[in-house]
Each structure stands twice: as C-alpha cells, then as structure tokens.
Amino acid sequence: MTDARLSQTEPRYMSGFGNDFETEALPDALPQGMNSPQKVNYGLYGEQLSGTAFTAPGHQNERTWCYRIRPSVRHQGRFSRIDLPHWKSAPHIIDDVTSLGQYRWDPLPHGDTDLTWLTGMRTMTTAGDVNTQTGMASHIYLVTQSMTDAYFYSADSELLVVPQDGRLRFATELGIIDVAPQEIAIIPRGLVYRVEVLEGPARGFVCENYGQKFVLPGRGPIGANCMANKRDFKTPVAAFEDRDAPSTLTVKWCGQFHACRIDHSPLDVVAWHGNYAPVKYDLCTYCPVGAILFDHPDPSIYTVLTAPSGVEGTANIDFVLFRDRWNVAEDTFRPPWYHKNVMSELMGNIHGQYDAKPKGFVPGGMSLHNCMLPHGPDRAAFEAASNADLKPQKLENTMSFMFETRFPQHLTEFAAKEAPLQDDYVDCWDGLDKKFDGTPGVK
Numbered sequence: 465m466t467d468a469r470l471s472q473t474e475p476r477y478m479s480g481f482g483n484d485f486e487t488e489a490l491p492d493a494l495p496q497g498m499n500s501p502q503k504v505n506y507g508l509y510g511e512q513l514s515g516t517a518f519t520a521p522g523h524q525n526e527r528t529w530c531y532r533i534r535p536s537v538r539h540q541g542r543f544s545r546i547d548l549p550h551w552k553s554a555p556h557i558i559d560d561v562t563s564l565g566q567y568r569w570d571p572l573p574h575g576d577t578d579l580t581w582l583t584g585m586r587t588m589t590t591a592g593d594v595n596t597q598t599g600m601a602s603h604i605y606l607v608t609q610s611m612t613d614a615y616f617y618s619a620d621s622e623l624l625v626v627p628q629d630g631r632l633r634f635a636t637e638l639g640i641i642d643v644a645p646q647e648i649a650i651i652p653r654g655l656v657y658r659v660e661v662l663e664g665p666a667r668g669f670v671c672e673n674y675g676q677k678f679v680l681p682g683r684g685p686i687g688a689n690c691m692a693n694k695r696d697f698k699t700p701v702a703a704f705e706d707r708d709a710p711s712t713l714t715v716k717w718c719g720q721f722h723a724c725r726i727d728h729s730p731l732d733v734v735a736w737h738g739n740y741a742p743v744k745y746d747l748c749t750y751c752p753v754g755a756i757l758f759d760h761p762d763p764s765i766y767t768v769l770t771a772p773s774g775v776e777g778t779a780n781i782d783f784v785l786f787r788d789r790w791n792v793a794e795d796t797f798r799p800p801w802y803h804k805n806v807m808s809e810l811m812g813n814i815h816g817q818y819d820a821k822p823k824g825f826v827p828g829g830m831s832l833h834n835c836m837l838p839h840g841p842d843r844a845a846f847e848a849a850s851n852a853d854l855k856p857q858k859l860e861n862t863m864s865f866m867f868e869t870r871f872p873q874h875l876t877e878f879a880a881k882e883a884p885l886q887d888d889y890v891d892c893w894d895g896l897d898k899k900f901d902g903t904p905g906v907k
C-alpha cells in the first residue's frame with residue numbers, strides 16, 4: 465500500500481468540455497478496446513458511473529468507466545442520518561418568511577468557528593423540488609478547515625462552485641481540481657470527493673443544480689467561437705490514493721444527509737475513460753459579445769452555462785457572467801434596463817463594482833430579484849448613465865454573476881433572519897421620480 469495522498473499531488477488537467485477523455489495514473493491500467501475485460505490489469509475493479517439514463521440520446525449520453533482499487537459498494541456501510549442544519553433543499557418554504565421582494569445581502573462574515581465544506585454551507589434560496597430533480601438551491605460557503613479522512617457526494621445534484629475568497633482543492637475520484645476566485649468548478653452528481661483549504665478562510669457561492677446537467681449554450685448566429693469556448697474547460701487527469709485509515713462518507717440524498725464509517729479512502733480510481741467528469745473553468749477566458757452600435761441585447765448574451773429544464777429555451781438554470789468589457793453603444797442607456805422577468809435572478813459579486821448598482825452590491829454580497837419582481841438600475845446609476853458622455857468606455861474592475869432559474873426562489877430562514885440582509889435595499893430606487901409633465905422634449 466502507498467499512502468501518497470492526493471493532497472500532495474499537483475493537479476494536471478485535460479482540455480475540453482464534454483469530451484470523451486481517457487486517463488490513467490499507472491501505465492496500462494486502462495483496458496483498451498473494451499470496457500469490462502474478464503480481469504483488469506493491477507487487479508482493479510471496473511465500474512460504470514452513469515450521468516444520464518442508459519437510453520439518453522447520444523448527444524446527451526454521459527457515463528464514465530472507472531478502474532479502481534475497490535468497487536464503490538466497498539466504500540459504503542450502514543448509513544445513519546446526520547444533521548447539517550444550514551444546508552437546505554427544495555421544497556423548503558417557511559411560513560413566516562416572505563420571499564416576494566427584492567433582496568440584497570452584505571457578504572457573510574468569516575466567523576471564529578472552524579467550518580468544513582459540509583458544515584460551512586449556508587443555503588440562501590431554494591427553488592423547485594429535489595425529489596423530482598427540478599430546480600436548484602443557492603448557497604454561500606464559509607470554509608476554514610480541510611476535510612480529513614472525510615468524503616462526500618451528492619446524489620441530489622451537481623454543484624457549480626463560484627469561489628470569491630480563498631482557494632480550495634477538490635480531491636475527487638477522477639482527479640484533483642484547484643480553484644481560486646474568478647474560476648468555477650462543476651462537481652457532478654454522484655462523484656465522491658473531499659474539499660481541502662489551500663488558502664483560507666474561503667468563501668464563495670454554490671449553485672446546486674437538481675436538474676439536467678449544465679451544458680454550453682447554443683451560440684446561434686454568433687457561430688462557432690466566443691462566449692465560453694470548450695478548450696478553456698479543464699478536467700483533471702486520473703489521480704488516486706491507496707490509503708487505509710478510519711474515514712467517514714457523507715451522502716446527500718433527497719435533501720437528507722447520511723453518514724457511514726469506512727476504513728479506507730474511496731478516492732481509488734487508478735484509470736478512467738468517459739465524458740462524465742468534474743471540470744474547472746477560468747472566467748477570465750470568457751469572451752463577451754455585445755452591442756457594437758446601439759441598444760443592448762438581453763443578458764442571456766452573457767450565458768456561460770445553461771442547465772435545460774425540458775422546455776426548449778427555458779432553463780432550469782442559466783449561469784450568466786458580467787465581466788469587464790467595453791461599452792460603446794451610441795445614444796443608448798447603457799446599464800441594464802428596467803425589467804420584470806418570469807425567471808428569478810440571484811446575483812453574486814465576485815470582484816469589483818457592478819454597473820447597475822455602483823454602491824451596496826459588494827464582493828461576496830448577493831441579491832435576489834424574484835420571479836415577476838421589477839428591478840433595474842438604482843437612482844445613482846440611472847442619473848449617471850442618462851447624462852454620461854457616450855464615448856467608448858471600458859467597464860473595469862467588475863465581475864458579477866447570476867444564477868437565473870425558471871422557478872421562484874424561496875428564502876431560507878437563515879437568509880431572512882441571520883444573514884446580513886440590507887433592510888434598505890428597496891430604497892435604492894427612491895428618487896426615480898416622475899419627469900413627465902405632458903410636454904414634449906428630453907427631460
């Protein structure tokens with residue numbers, strides 16, 4: 465037995481999104497020409513991890529073949545329910561919490577208590593129903609402590625992780641992913657991993673997607689390039705540990721958490737091939753496309769990833785990025801216009817200042833503009849944009865994102881009562897007074 469923990473391994477990545485990858489940490493560990501030979505080299509066990517139903521259409525079908533030291537059934541024991549009181553799942557509607565409204569929060573402060581990826585997850589909103597695999601939850605994580613001989617997987621969801629502060633390592637069955645602010649990671653449903661703190665304290669956002677997996681949006685007439693390009697997504701090469709030590713495995717299943725004891729690390733996949741794998745992406749490689757003469761398109765132009773809902777063009781979740789870019793539109797009100805949206809919009813600030821809200825929406829902060837709730841630029845942004853000299857202007861020092869879902873989002877009790885909610889947020893539109901007086905002309 466070797467005890468080379470993945471913690472001591474430097475991550476290496478393969479380029480592409482949804483590729484059929486193949487990778488092995490030991491030479492000739494990967495069977496060639498077939499998936500399930502009578503005996504696998506090194507005495508490994510062959511095992512398939514399915515990301516879609518067996519019969520999903522070919523262009524959506526995802527699965528990975530793993531060749532591992534023990535089969536996954538040996539990485540589990542008799543489960544007991546455990547309580548992670550701050551990690552909630554939909555449906556989760558609290559009687560005395562009003563979700564109808566526009567809300568904004570200051571960053572959750574780092575506290576004095578040591579928190580892991582599991583104990584540090586704070587659910588802010590839930591939408592849909594985890595049991596029917598529709599909708600999502602939004603979380604903020606506060607993590608100070610690495611998981612040690614502790615492992616986790618979610619049978620409920622894939623996790624889209626958006627770091628805002630600190631650096632994390634995801635040591636997964638299929639390899640290692642390190643992430644820092646302005647990067648994201650996607651951890652697939654069912655994949656076992658532990659999270660280590662490389663630089664703490666760490667804070668960030670998580671979109672827990674109960675539904676179909678995130679894919680790249682169709683570009684339509686934009687063509688084959690720009691927005692998020694496949695080559696900029698990075699999937700880890702195979703890496704494993706052969707470690708015998710008392711350990712725990714925690715599973716999220718139908719919104720509940722269960723734990724069991726095992727006597728070794730489950731991160732024992734020596735080789736794998738397939739297209740169901742974790743991935744990271746550097747948001748700074750996102751190539752924005754926008755208006756180059758007048759007006760501006762819908763914010764969907766900034767979609768990085770989309771998770772379909774089954775209704776064509778209506779996402780279970782869109783992940784949308786507002787990064788630094790040029791504003792050049794002539795005779796145009798350049799910030800986002802006022803609007804009322806059938807989708808519900810949860811935003812987070814990763815870095816810098818957001819153009820529609822120059823104050824109050826700060827890095828680490830979050831806002832929610834729920835289904836059919838009007839919103840738009842605050843008074844200061846409206847006045848500035850209405851009177852600006854419209855020469856080309858570069859929006860710099862800015863990176864915010866949106867988790868947009870077709871489902872209404874419900875606040876958790878934590879979001880409504882414990883998190884630093886800005887009670888005066890709706891006042892930001894005060895002073896947007898009537899200019900109309902019945903006479904023509906610019907006011």
Ligand SMILES: [Fe+2]
Pocket residue numbers: 803805809833839
């Ligand atoms: Fe909006």
